[in-house]
Amino acid sequence: MSWTNERSPGNWSRMLEDAGYVADEGLAVMVGLTVSLHRPLLLEGPAGAGKTSLAEAVALVLRKPLVRLQCFEGLDATHALYDWNYHKQMVDLARGDATDVFSEAYLLERPLMRALRSRDGCVLLIDEVDRADEAFEALLLEFLAGYQITVPEWRTVTADQAPIVFLTSNRTRGLSDALRRRCLYTYVSWPDMGRECAIVRRSVPGLDDEVVRRIVGAVQAMRGWELLKPPGVAETLDWARAFELGGEWSEPWIRGTLGCVIKEILDFDVVTSRIPELLDGT
Numbered sequence: 001m002s003w004t005n006e007r008s009p010g011n012w013s014r015m016l017e018d019a020g021y022v023a024d025e026g027l028a029v030m031v032g033l034t035v036s037l038h039r040p041l042l043l044e045g046p047a048g049a050g051k052t053s054l055a056e057a058v059a060l061v062l063r064k065p066l067v068r069l070q071c072f073e074g075l076d077a078t079h080a081l082y083d084w085n086y087h088k089q090m091v092d093l094a095r096g097d098a099t100d101v102f103s104e105a106y107l108l109e110r111p112l113m114r115a116l117r118s119r120d121g122c123v124l125l126i127d128e129v130d131r132a133d134e135a136f137e138a139l140l141l142e143f144l145a146g147y148q149i150t151v152p153e154w155r156t157v158t159a160d161q162a163p164i165v166f167l168t169s170n171r172t173r174g175l176s177d178a179l180r181r182r183c184l185y186t187y188v189s190w191p192d193m194g195r196e197c198a199i200v201r202r203s204v205p206g207l208d209d210e211v212v213r214r215i216v217g218a219v220q221a222m223r224g225w226e227l228l229k230p231p232g233v234a235e236t237l238d239w240a241r242a243f244e245l246g247g248e249w250s251e252p253w254i255r256g257t258l259g260c261v262i263k264e265i266l267d268f269d270v271v272t273s274r275i276p277e278l279l280d281g282t
Contacts, residue, residue: 011032012028012029012031012032013025013028015061016028016031016054016057016058016061017202018061019057019058019060019061020057020060020202020203021050021053021054021056021057022191022195022198022199022202023054024191024195026186027054027186027188030184030185030186031054031058033184034164034165034166034184035058035062035164037184038147038162038164039183039184040144040165040166040167040182040183040184041165041166041167041183041184041185041186042167042168042169042175042179042180042183042184042185042186043166043167043168043169043186043187043188044168044169044170044171044185044186044187044188045170045171045187045188045189046170046189046190046230046232047170047229047232048230048231048232048233048234048235049188049189049190049191049232049233050188050191050232050233051166051168051188052125052127052168053233054166054188055068055123055125055166055168056125058123058164058166059122059123062123062164064118064120064121064122064123064164065118065122065123066122066123066124066125067111067114067115067118067122067123067124067125067163068111068124068125068127069110069111069112069124069125069126069127070127070128071126071127071128071129071130071131071132071136072128072131072132073131073132073133074133075131075132075133075136076135076136076139077110077139078110079110080110080111080112080136080139081110081112081113081139081143081149082107082108082109082110082112082113082149082151083108083110084101084102084106084107084108084153085106085107085108088105088106089101089106102153102154103154104154107151107154111124112124112143112149113149113157115159115163115165116143116147116148116149116157116158116159116163117157117159118159118161118163119160119161120161121159121161121162121163121164122163122164123163123164123165123166124163124164124165124166125166125168126140126165126166126167126168127168128168128169128170129167129168129169129175129179130169130170130171130172130173130175131172134176137175137176137178137179140179141178141179141182144165144179144182144183145182146158147159147162147163167183190220190223190233191233193213193216193217193220196216196219196220196233196236197209197212197213197216199233199236199237200212200215200216200236200237200240203237203240203241204237204240204241204244206244207240207243207244211240211243211247211249212240214249215236215239215240215243216236218254218278219231219235219236219239219261221277221278222261222262222271222278225270225271225274227262227264227267227270227271228264228266228267229262229263229264229267231261231262235260235261235263236261238260238261239257239260239261242257242260243257249279250279251275251276251279254275254278254279255272255275258271258272
């Protein structure tokens, strides 16, 4: 397969890094394909691995606005697609000012409609799609297949410029085959030692390399301890910033700042009992 300079994975790695996101080559390739083919990209992986921040970085690279739809149980068309301004409709009907209450003047754009009607295109993030139910997935099928939404009372809205779409999933439930077929796919795992150190150095440049390795090594060790909520990359960065304020790699400092990386009381018990392992780098 040949790549133009614009689409090359090397260029996307560099462009994402310039936007503050350190991606491996495989992920950079899939981002390049997503942008070039205008195909949605489904990002699966553990919470905190950097799926959401990837979409934010792509928006910065492309200099396009980011439209975000945060999914939740019970999400429906009125939250995701569109709704009607019923109050305005009723007032205008009562005054005799309305000739057609199902027109653009009364339409309330929700994130998916706003993405379609973005004049210069946008990056659309459908975040944690696994938190929504299967009924919402069915709503997405028309949207993802043709970048359009049918409003029965009005018309079918089709994007003049298709959005760049990212869907994220923490795998709390399985997604339908129909949804998966409409997307490109990649699994975003925890970064390896080298990549996570690079992320920390970029975000907290004042830290010594040895300190960075200790912090990242400790976080990666904790991820292997079967915690209820393993620390993500954002927690690594919080811990590094806390150290930059005046830290010392010691048991009192680790114990006192665990709230930067551990967010469950049961996990606190596990980690505090194993602090010597973090000090030893094991």
